[in-house]
Amino acid sequence: MESLLMNILGAVTTFLLAFAVGMTYGGLRRKIVARVQNRYGPPFYQNFIDAFKLYSKSTAIHHGAMHFLGPAFIMVSSVVSLMFIPVLTNNQWFPNLNFQGDLIFLIYIMVFGPLGMALGAGQTGNPNSAIGVTRGLSQMVGFEIPWVMALIALMVQYKTTSITGLLDIQVQSGHWFMFENPFAFSAAILASLGMFRYSPFDIVGAPTELASGPMSENGGKFLFVMMSSGSVFAFVKLTLIVDLFMGGASNLIILVIKTFLLYMIPVTYGIVSPRYRTEQSITYFWGWPLFFGLIAIIYAVFF
Amino acid sequence: METLLEKIKDRVNANFDLKDYKIYTDLKRVDLFFNKEHIPSVLLYLKEQMGFRHLMHMSVVDWIEEGEFEIIFFLWAPKEKVKIFVKTRIDRDNPVMENMDNIWPQLNTYEREFKEMYGIEFPGLVAPEEFILESWSGPPPMRRDFETDKYAKDNFATRPGREDAQDVRETIAKRSGEDIPDFAKKYSR
Amino acid sequence: MVGTPVLFIVIPLLAAFIIPLTGMVWKNSVRIIPGLVLSYMLALSVSLMWHITETGTVVEVIAGWKPPIGINLVFSPFSGFLATLMIFLGLLVWAYSYKFKRNVDSEPALKYFILLMLLVTGSVGIVLTGDIFNMFVFIEIVGISGYGLTSFYTRRDSAEAAFKYLFMGSIASTFLLLAIMIIYSQLGTLNIAEIADKMPMMSNKLKVISLIFFILAIGIEAEIFPLNGWAPDVYTQAPGPIGAAFAGIVVKSAIYASVRLVYTMFDLSGALDLFIVIGLITFIVAETTALRQERLKRMLAYSSIGQMGLVMVAFGIGTKEGIFAALFLIFNHAIIKSLLFFSGSYLVYNKKNKFIKHVNGMGKYLPITSILFTIGAFAIIGLPPFAGFWSKLAILTAAADSKMLMLIAIILTVSILEAVYYLRVINRIYFFPKKKSTEAKKPTLNALIVMISLGIIIMVIGFYPDLITGIIDRAATDLMDKTGYIKDILTINN
C-alpha cells in the first residue's frame, strides 16, 4: 500500500516536473524567437500566465462528447508516455513504470495523442480543424519512418528493445549512442524536428491560414489541457532522446542542461526556416532523414 | 493608328446602327454610341468577330438632369491593344437593361452591383443572394438623388458633437471662387 | 439368360418401322411406342449388366456363324456400361420430347421419333458390335439419322448445317471404308478380336496408315479438332433435345470406337500419346472458342467438344486410373450436358437466334429451370459437391500418377475459362433485368420431371459417387484386359 502511494506520489511529481520544465522551455523559446527577431519578447514565464489565464476562462459551449474527450486523449498520450520514460538514471525519485513497457510501446502511445486530438477536432465541425488534422496526420506518417528507423538501429545494435536497457548500456560503458551510431542520432534529431511542429513544419496549425487548425474551436480549459499536454510531451520527447542517445542524466541539473541543448536544435532550426507545405515536409522526411535511418541500420547490422 | 480606329468604327458602322462615335487617337480608344436594343448583338460581335475578348469594366453614370442612366462597357482587344467604350442610355424612371452575363460571365457581378446600387433591373439575372447591401430597404444609394446624410441620420445614431461639421462643397466653392451649380444646391447644406 | 444383346438392335429397328403403321391407326402410338421400346431396352440392359457381373462377358453370335466368320455382338462390362448409358439417355430424350410438336400434326413427330430410334439403335450397335464392317454400317445409320434430325426444321440454316454434316460424314465413310479395306486385304478378317490377335502380322507401315484413316473417320464423328467444324452448327440447328442426344449418345459411341481401335485392335505404342495431344488441342481450342460465343447452344456445343477432348486425354493416359476417369467423365458429361441442353433450350425458348443475352433475368420467371441450369453449370465446371468434381479429380489423379504435371496444369488452366463462360450465363440468368420482348416459356411437366431427375442424379453422385464408381471400375478393368476380350470371342464354341 505504501509503495503504491509512493508510486502515485512519484508519478505526480514527475508530471509536475515535466509540466514546469516544458512550460519554461516554451516560454524561453518565445523569448529566443523574439530576440532573434530583434524584439524584447515576453518574459520566460509568460506561458505559465497564459496557461493560468486559459484555465480561468469559462467554457460556455461544447460540441459534444468527443469535444471533451479529445483533449483527454492527448493528455493520456503525454502522461502515459511520460510514465514509461526513465527521467533520471538512478530511479529513486521517479520510478514510475519504466520497466513495464518498451520502445515499440512508446512509439505507439506517442501517436495516440494526435488521433485523440483529431477526434476532438472532428466533432467541432470546423472545416479548418479537419484540414489541420489531415495535414498533421500526414506529416506524422512522414516523420515516424526515420524516427522508427533510428530506434530500430539502436535496438539492433544493442540487442534490446527496452529503454532502460539501452540506458543501462550507455551508463555502464560510458559511451553515448550519439557517438556510437551518429547516423541514428541524426535521423532521430531530424525526425524530432517534425515532432515539435515548430517552423518549418507548423502548417498543421497555421494561424492565419487555418485559424490554428485542430485547435480552432477549443478555447479555455480545452486549450489549457492541450497546452499543458504539449509542454509535457515536449519534455517527454527531449528526455527520451537524452535517454537514448546522450547517456541519460544522473541528476536534474544535467537533465535540464542536456534537454535544453537538444531543445535548441528545433528552436533554432525553426527560427531560420520558412514554412513547408505538407507534401514538401513529407518528402523532406523521406529524403535525408530516411537516408540516415537506412545508413544507421546498415551501420548497426554490419559494424 | 488613326486608320485602325477608323476601320474599327467603319466595320461596326457597316453592321450596326451606330448612333454616334468619338475617336481618341492618343488613348487608342473609340467611343461608340448605340441604342439600348443593339447592345447585346454589338457586344457579341465585338467579342467574337473583332477580337475584343476582354471586358475590362462595366459602369453606370447617373445623368439625373437628362433623366437617363448611361451604361458603359469597356472592352479591350489584346491583339491590337485597342479599347472600345460601348455606350448606351436607358430611361432613368424605368431602368431596364438586358442581362448579358452569358456573353461574359463576369458581367453577372457588375449587374448584381448595379441592381442594388442604382436599381437597374436586369430581367433574368440569376443572383444567389444579396450582393453588398444586406437587407437594404431604402432607395438605391448610388443614385444622385439619394440623400445619404439624411439616411444616415435617420438610421444610425450619431454621437453628439458633430454638429459643427462644415459643408465641404461650400468651402471648396469659396476657395476657388466658382458658383455652386444649381442642381447641387439642393443637396448642399 | 434374361435376354440377348441382339434384341438391342432388332427391337428398335422393328419399332422404327412399325411406328408409321401404327401411327395411321392411333396417332399417339407414335409417341408412346418409342418410350415403351426404350424402357424395355433399359430394363434388358440393366438385367444384362447384372447378369454379366456373375457370368462374365456375353457374346452373341448372329445366325449361327461363329466368330471370326460371323457377326457377333459383345456385351462386356465396358460396352454394356456405355450401351446402358446411351439407352438411358435415349429414354430421357424421349421423355423430354414426349410432347414434341404435339399441337401440330403427327407428321413431324413421326419423323422425329423414327429418326431418334434409329439414332439410338445405331449408337448402341456401334458399341455392341464385334465386327468392324458392322460397325461401319452402324456408323452410317447414325450418320443418316443425324443428317435427318439436323435438317428437321426445314430452314435454310439447318439445311446448310445438315449438308456440312453430310459432307464431313461422307469423308468419314470413305476413309473408314479404306481403312477396313486395308485391314481386310492384309489380315483377311473383319472380326475385331481376330484382327487384334493377328495384328502383329501386319506390316508397320500399313498399320500406321490404316490407323490414321480410322482416326480420321471416327474422329469426325467424335468431334476431335480439327475435324469438328460441323458439330456446332448441327448442335445449334437440330431440335433442342437432339443436342443432348448428340452430346450424350452419338459422340460417346464414336469415342468407344476409337478407344476400341487403340486399346484392342492396334498395338501401336504412340497411339495413346496421339490421343493425349489431339485431345488436349481439342480441349483447349474448344474451350477458348466457347468463351467467345454469343449463342447459348453454340457455347454448349463447344463445351461439349471440349469435354470430349478431355475424355480422349484421359483415355490417352493409358493407365487403369485414366480409363476409369475417362469413363467417369463420359458418364458425368452425359447426364450434365443433357441437363444443360434440356434446361438451356427452355431458357432461350422463344428466340430465333438463341443469344446468351436472351437468358437475362430468367431466374425470376423460370426458377426451377434456372436452378437446374445452375446446378448443371456448377457440375460441369467441376465444383464440389456436384458430380463433375469427382471425374475431374479422377482425371487429375490419374495424370498425376503418370507424372504428367504439365497436363494437369493445362487442364486446370483451361478449366478456368470454362468457369468463366458458364458463370457469365448464370449471372445473366439471375442478376440481369429481363428484356420486355423476351417471353418465358414454362417447361412442360414431362420435361420438368426429366430435368429434375437429372439434377437429382447429379447431386446424388456428387454427394455419394460410390453409386457409380463400382460399375465404372469394372468397365475400366474390362477394357484393359485385351487378351481376355480376344479369348472371350474367339473361343466361343457353344
Add this chain to the structure above:
Amino acid sequence: MYNDKNKQKIVDIIKNAARKHSLWVLAYGTGCGAIEVPATMTSRYDAERLGVRGAATPRQADVLLITGYLTVKTLKRVIRVYEQMQDPKYVIGFGSCTINGGMYFDSYNTINQLDLYLPVDVYISGCMPRPEAVLEGFGKLQELIGKGIANGAQQYKENLDFYRENQKKVIKNWDFQDYNW
C-alpha cells in the same frame, strides 16, 4: 480573516493579474486600422512583451480589436464573433470611425457609434492611431483589468435587451442563434 467573500476576492486578484498579462487579441481587420496592427505586433513596437498576442479564432481570444469603420454587413459578423468569444472578454474600439463615424459619418451603410452595439472597454482615438497609441490603449485595458473594472462583457450580459434593440435596428435580417452563455 478568511471567509468566502475574501477568498473570492483573492482569487479574482490572481485571475485578473493573469488575464492582464495575457491578452490574446482577435484583430477584426475592418477599415484602414488593420494595417497598424502588424506594426504593433512586430519588432518595432513588440506588443508581445506585454503579453499581447494574436489569437486565431474567437474561441481562444480575450480581446476583440475592431480596427475601423463598421458597415452594417460587417457589424453583423462582428457581433457574432463577439458572442462566440468566451468569458472574460474585452472590446477595443480603434480609431475615430468606431467613436463617431469619423470620415464616414454620413455614409449610407456605416454605423457611427460602436458602443451602442457592443460594450466597448477602451477606445483608441486617432485617424489612424499610431502603434504607440495602440500600446497605450492596451496599457489602459490592462489597468482596467487589473482593477477589475473592465467588465464590458458583464455589461453586455446585463443590458442585453438594450444592445439587441440597437443591433436589430440596423441589422434587418436578424438570424442569430442565442447568445453563447
Add this chain to the structure above:
Amino acid sequence: MDIINIILVIFFAGALITAFAAKISSIVQDILFIGTILATSIIFFLNINTNTETIINLSHINLTLGLTPLSLYFAFIVFGLAVLAGFYAVGQMQGKKKKGYFYFNYLLSIAAMFGILVSKDLVSFFIFWEIMTWSSYLLVIYNGENVQKTGIKYFVLSAIGAYSMLMAIVIIHSLTGSFLISDLISGFNNMSANMQILIPVLLLTGFGVKAALMPLHIWAPDAYSNAPMSYTAIFSGALSKMGIYGMVIVFLTLITKLPQETLIRDIIAWLGAITAAISTLWAIKQDDAKRLLAYSSIGQLGYIVVGVAIGTPLAMLAGLFLAFMHGVFKSTLFMVVGAIEKQTGTSNLKEVTGLIRKMPWTFIAALISIIALAGIPPLGGFVGKWMLYESLITSNHYLLVTLVFFSSTAAFLYCYKFLFGFFLGQEEKEWSHVKEAPAIMVVPMLILSLISVVLGSFPQLILKPINSALSYYSLPDTYNNLWKESMIFNKWGDQVALTPIVYGVAIVFIVFAVFLFFKNRKTSRYVTTKDISTSGEVPKEHENLTFKENFFQPFLRAVEPAMKRQMDKYMLAFAKGLEDLFDFTRRIYNGNGQTYAIYAIIFVIILLLLSNNLFS
C-alpha cells in the same frame, strides 16, 4: 453419428429449409436462420473435442474429418463471428429482397468454413474450399447487374487458387498415395527436391488468393465492398482467415523442412508487407467506406501473412493473434458501415456526416474498433502489433519492420477518415432524421468491441489456445518463454506488462475526462456544429461546410509514385489480350464446309508425315 457430421448435416439441412421457408413467412425464415446458427454453435461449443475423428468411406477415397487444436482456434473465430453476424444479418436483411438466397449462401459458407477446419484430408479440404468459394461468390454478386465484373474477377482468381491447390493435391496423392494431411507431412521428407518446392508454392498460391496476398489480391476490394455488409463481416473476418489457416499449416509443417526455407519465408513476408503498404495507401484514397475497409482488410491480412511467414514462435503468435483481432474489429467495422448504410442509404464518406449524436452506440463500437485497428494501446490490436514488431526485430528483418511500421502508421489516416467521415464533422440537415440502428444490429457490434477491449488486457484468453495449437504442430511450447499472464516477452527478454498499462491509461484518461467533462458539464451547453468560428459568417442551413473533398490530398501527392502502377490494370490488360487471342481461335471455325474438309485433309497429311516419329 458423430458431432461433426451432425453439425454439417444441420447446416446443410438448415440452409435448404431456410431458403425455401420464404414461402411460409419472413419471420419463420429469420428464426430458422438464427436457429441453425445457434444450434450448430451450441453443439460445437458444448462438445469441443480434438480427439474424435470421423471417416466417411468412399470406395476409392476416404474423407477424414476431425478437429486439431489449430482448427479449433479458427473454429472459434468462425462460429463466434457467425453467431454475432447472424443476428446482425437478421436485422440488416429486414425488408430486403432475396433473403432466402442470402441466408442459404450464408449458412452454406459457414458450413464450408467449418468443413475446411475439420478436414484432415486434402480432398474434403478442397471440397469444402470450393463450396465456400461459390457460396461466397453468389453473395458477392448479390447486388445485381453492375457487379458482374467483380464477381467474375473474384471467381477467376479463386479458381486459379483452387486449381493450383488441386494440382498440388493430386501431385501429393501420386507421391504419397494418400490424401491425408498427416501423411503429407510425414512423407514430405522423402519427396524429390523439385516437388518439395512445387507443392508448397502451389498450396501457397491457393491460400494466398483467399488471404489476398499481393499479386492475387485484386479481387478483394471489389468483392468485399459489394457483398452485403453482414456477410462481408464474415467474408473479411473469417473467410479470409481460411487462407491464413492453410498458410499456417504449410509454413509450420512443409516449409520448415526445406533447404530454401529462409528464402521462401522472406519472399512471402515481403509480399505480405508490400501488400500491407500498398493497400493502405489505396485505402487512404477511397471515398466509399466499404472500399476503404476492403483495402484496409487486405492490408491487415498482409500483417498476418508477415507474421505467419516469418514463423518464429513470437511471430506465429502475433500472426494468429492478429488474425483473431482482425476478425473481431474488422467485422465490427463492416457491421458499422452496414448499419449506417441501412439507416442513411449510402456508405459514401463524402455524403454522410455528423452521425455521432444520431447513432452514438454505433459510434462507440466504431471508435473502439478503429483504435484496435490502429494498434493503439491499450486495446487488443496493440498486443498483436507489438508481438509482430518484436518478432521482426529480433529475427533480423529490419527493413521489413520499417515497411510494416510505415503501413501501420499510414493506417491512422484512413482510420481517421472513416471516423470523421461518418460520425464527426458538420451535422447536416439531410441526415437529421437518422435514428440509431435497431438493437439486433447494435448489440453484436458492441459485444465485438467489448472483446477487443478485453483482449487488450487479457490476451492470454486467446494466446493460450494459439500456444496449444502451435505446439500441436511441433513448435516449441512458449507458455513461459514468451508470455505469461498479461505480460509478453520478446526473444531478447524485453517485456510489456499489459495490466499496469491499462490501469495507467484508464486512470489518466478518467482524471482528465472528469476534469474536462464534469467540471464544465453544468456551465457549458451544447451548440450545433453550425455554431463555429467561420470568421463571423453565419452558415446557412443548406451550406455544407464539411471538409470532404481530397481528404488526404497532400499525403497522396507525396506518395503518388507508389500508386501509379496498379496490379489490377495489368491483370485486366492480360485478360483482354487473352480474349483477343481466343477470338482468333474462334475464327478457326469459319462455318465453311470446304474449309473443314481441308482441315481434315491437312490433319491426315500431318499425321502421315509425322507417323514415323509418332509410332516408332
